[in-house]
Amino acid sequence: MKLTDIKINDLFNSDRRFTFLVGAGCSVSAPSCLPAGHAMMEALINYTCKESEIKDIIELMKSGTLRFEALVEIIRNEIDKELTLIDYYSQCDKPNMQHFFLAEMIKQGNFVMTTNFDFLIEYALNHSGVPFKEIVPVITKEDFEIFSDPYELLKKKKKSVYKIHGSTENIITKKSTRDSLVATIQAFGSNKEGENVFQLEAFKRPLFENITKERSLVVMGYSGSDDFDIVPTLKILKNLQDVIWINYSHNIDIGNEQIYEINDNTFQSLNKMDINLRKVIQILFEIWQMKNVNNVFLVNVNTNNMVQKLLETQPALSSDNFSLEIKEYFKKIYQEVSEIEKYYIPYKIYYEFDLDNKAMNCLKNILQIAEKLNDKTWKTLALNYIGSIFRRDEKYSEALKKMEEALELAKDLGSLNLKSLVFDNMAMTYNKKGDYPAAINLYKDASRIDKQLGNLKNTAVNLNNIAYLYESQEEYTKALENYEEALKIAEKLGDLNLKCTVLCNSGKIYIDQGNYSEARKRIEEAEMIADKLGRLDTYSSCLIYLGGINKDQGRIQEALKLYEKALEIAKKLGDPEFVDTMHTLIKMTKGKGEGAEEDYEMGIDSSQEIIKTKQEFICNSKWNIKDIMNFLKGFLNGFFNSFRDSMNWQRVKTISKELKPNMLDVSSGDNFKAVFHIIEGNKKTRTIQMEWEIRSSTSNHIWESLVKALTDIFKKPGIKSVKKR
Structure with missing residues (x-):
């Protein structure tokens, strides 16, 4: 990384075409005064969690372990099905200097995407003279499919704002988009670290590719800790010109800005850097390492000061600041959070991050309160989840005892949902215990109930689990039958992630059976989906599977091409062990070295075993x-x-x-x-x-x-x- 003599005006010159990616930090400054992610999270934690748990959960937030979307999804699932807390952001109608700058950039033919839930960019456009009828917020799946080419809107003199995490409403048409927001938060709230936007919502990929092609991407309003889906997405975009990350630095005004260029030597100097800056630079280095962009810049500057200097005409900002207290807003939208809920929300957080002792204490308190209130539903849930913690500790007898108690209560209540939940939990326990027949029967019980309830996703998940257990026992015909049924449901749901996983799993069986025609068909389709979703690990696994098929069929050159392609992915991922493994496979395939053929066979088989293992981590439910x-x-x-x-x-x-x-x-x-x-x-x-x-x-x-x-x-x-x- 080197400090350049480039200035802001050099970066923001008329020769460049820009796409802006805007985070919550852009709405913090007056008069907008909206809370950044951590401020909103802290308010939520204080309002919804038991006092005894607040300190520990806030520490999880501060460490970056607990994300905004994950917390919001837990809150939504327990006490706020309609996500009314997000309406808080719509109460603010006072755009700040950064919003007016973004409005001016849009007017000049540049594009803006935002993960924010407010309407402040739209308001700034209107205050800047753009009629509401010319503003097009893009929010829902239908919107992203219709307006996937921003240049078409530009030709029609429309000003677009792409809201990639959703919004409660289209402020222009006054149409509710709440259902779309809930679906997005569910997807983003439950995703695992490292997944990109396309793995969660594949329909957004055409827009991302079109809106960034041959453009400089300017990232504003992100701290580096709220980037869980953004960074993996930026790493796989292939046609960007530059990435310019504006890092808010309060004391650095225009004229003294620091503009660094990321290069191959950046990683070596990471440990010497300020800890607050290290995360951002690590992110930028990972983007640079993919070699999909010409330049990656880090700009340390006071963002407000920067945009003010870049604007030719200064906007008239509101003289009044937005001042709605978050706590008062929560009192308005929520009934009082019950004692059980105040323990259950912390339990969900603790369990998610393997803090089992803390999770167990919360569940014991829930069980005690539920028994006192004679609340059989909460008692069922508490017993079931206590069993889950015992399973983690390999105390299988104790786990099953608690789950059987929960099952009896679920039967007494006549609750199919609770029965399905407990059956699924018991199946996982028997699976871990090594009793596969019992696990299969329980997964079948859960699957039957899920079908009855119309819960197709859970049905497909259980079918995939059943198939894998049959495969583990070398009952390949039964395994393929269940994979096939799971595949049909995945296709019906349009769930590309699940479809990709099932295709990989079933394709591997066909490889083992020597049915290369069917194996190739499935693995090639999985390869195409993995590429579309940006699942690079799965994509490279498919390449290696296909390489093995080609080698077995005597197509050595085709196999080598696939291995070389996998090698390039390994290099982009910065995985030296993966790189070494691919070099070894390539060497063996070329027939170099004593005993190469025997080594090759062993290498391919064992590599496929490793791939299969990695697939387990991807496709098995809720690994910890x-x-x-x-x-x-x-x-x-x-x-x-x-x-x-x-x-x-x-x-x-x-x-x-x-x-x-x-x-x-x-x-x-x-x-x-x-x-x-x-x-x-x-x-x-x-x-x-x-x-x-x-x-x-x-x-x-x-x-x-x-x-x-x-x-x-x-x-x-x-x-x-x-x-x-």
Whole structure:
């Protein structure tokens, strides 16, 4: 990263065409005075959570663990089905200097996208002389499909504002868009870290590609901590000219602005930087690393001062500031939050981030209150979720005991929804316990109820789970039957994420059966969807699967092309272990080195095992660290047993059921060693070693690839899936 002598006027010159991406920070300054994400979150937490839990939850917010959309989705699900809290933003009709600057940019033929829920850009356009009839807010799925080409609106002299996180209303037509907002918040609130906009709402991709093509993207109003879907999206856009990130710096006025250019050396200097700036620079380096843009700039400047200097005519701002107190607004829209709800909302947050002791305390309080009130519904929920925590701790008998209590209550209540919920939870428990037949029967019970209730998404999820369990028992015909039914539902729902997952899962079975024609058909379709959704891991997995098919059919050159393509993705992802693995596969496919053919067969098979494992992390419902650890035990046993002979294992000590690894460490020497450190209650550490003779570098690459995938996951507080119930 280098400090340039470029000035703001050099960046914002008439030769560039701009698209602006606008975050909440742009609506904070007077007279708008809308709260930024953290201020609104803190108010919500204080109003809806038990006093004893507030401090811990605010810490989760401050650390960036708890996101705005995730909190709002929990609130929506429990006490605010219509998302009336978002109406708070519509109360403000006082645009500030930044909104007027954006309005002027739109008038000059530039484009604006925003994740904000307010109408302040529309108001600024109107105050700047643009009639309301010429302003086109783009909010709903239908809007994004009709107005996917912003140039068409430009030709018609329309001024567009693209609201990518939705809005409660189209302020121009006065049409309610609340249903669209709720759907978007549900999708964004439950997504996992690293997913992009297109994985959640694929219909927005044509707009993103059209609105950014051959343009400089200016990012304003983002702190770097509220970028959970934006950054992954920017990383996969291919036709941008530049990215210009405006980093609000209160004390740096125009004339003293600092403009840095991100380059290949940026990563090396990250640790030397101010901690508040490090996150933003990390983001920009990741965008630069994809090599899809010509330049990436970081601009440290007072944003208000910058836009004021860039505007030729100063707007007349309101002399009064917006001053509606958030707490007073909540009192107006919400009934009093019950004692149970004040424990349940923290429970949901704690459980999401694997804070099981805190989650359990909340559930025990809920159970105590529910028993006192004789509230059987809440008692059912509390018992069911207590069982979930026991399952995480591998206390399966205790987990099932609580769930069976919950099931009896659900039957007494005659609640199909509660019965489905408990059946699903019990199925997951039997699955983790290794009792696959029992798990299958319970998933079938849940699936039947979901069909009866018309809940197609949950039905498809359960069918996928059933299919995978049949596959695990090598009952491939039954597995394919269930995958096929899940695929039909995914197609009916238009759920591309689920469709992609099912196509991959079923395609792998056809590969194992040698039915390459059907396997190719499914994997190629999954590849196309993964590319459309920006699921690079899945896309590269499909390339490797297809490469294996081509190799088996003697199409070596076609296989090499696919492996080279996967190698390029590995480089863009900045994954050195993945890069090494692809180099090894390419080398083997070319037939270089002693024993290359045998190594190749082992490499392809083991790489596909790793891919399959990674797919598990993507497609299994609500993964968390403990679930992954449990899955690993079974996977590693199977993996080592499958490849022991071909890799000439000298010694493999199986991992016991009690093994609970929470850190993987790798060292190498004459023998390649995987060391599992077990941290027990008193922080006592013991070590189990598994050693084997390295017959070739292949085993090293296989292990490193697996360890990298797992350690990356262990760094996160929790893993969620496209299949979340």
